[in-house]
Amino acid sequence: MLIKTVIILMLILIIGSLFSALTFLYKDQGKGERTAKALTFRISLSLLLFILLMLGYYFGLIPEKGI
Template sequence: MKIVIVLLLFLIFASLGSALYYLVKDKGHDTRVVKSLTLRIGLSLFLFTLLMLGTYFGVIPLE
């Protein structure tokens, strides 16, 4: 479970970095920034849901 969480966090930061790159490169005239940020939001929501379900079903113990 830890590997999945770290992988998702890496993907979220990579999407954020690509959005910054496209923002600087395209000067805001293309939709790649919006697509990257939309992907980041989707991954963040998926990670949040995964953490909540993992806690609920006992995969992630509360200590």
Template sequence: MKIIVILMLVAIFASLFSALFFLFQDRAGSTRTVKALTLRISLSIALFALLMVAHYFGIVGKHS
């Protein structure tokens, strides 16, 4: 489970930095920045949902 979470976080950061790159490199009217940010938001929501489901089923829990 840890590997999945780490890979999702890496993908989120990669999408964020690709959006920053597209913001500075593309001309006006390009939609690549918006698509990269939409992907980042989708990945973040998917990660949150995955963690909520994993917590519900007891895969991840409180650490004491």
């Protein structure tokens, strides 16, 4: 149950970061660094989620049949 919560929380954070980058892009009109930082944060979260999924499968927290 904990792994499901972590996965959903990470996905919400990834989507939130994506929308914040869109907001920064609109407000700064492509001239600021905030968009790049938000997208870098999103990529970092995506990689972290991927690593957590792989570790969860390896240690048996995620069964072979899925969550």
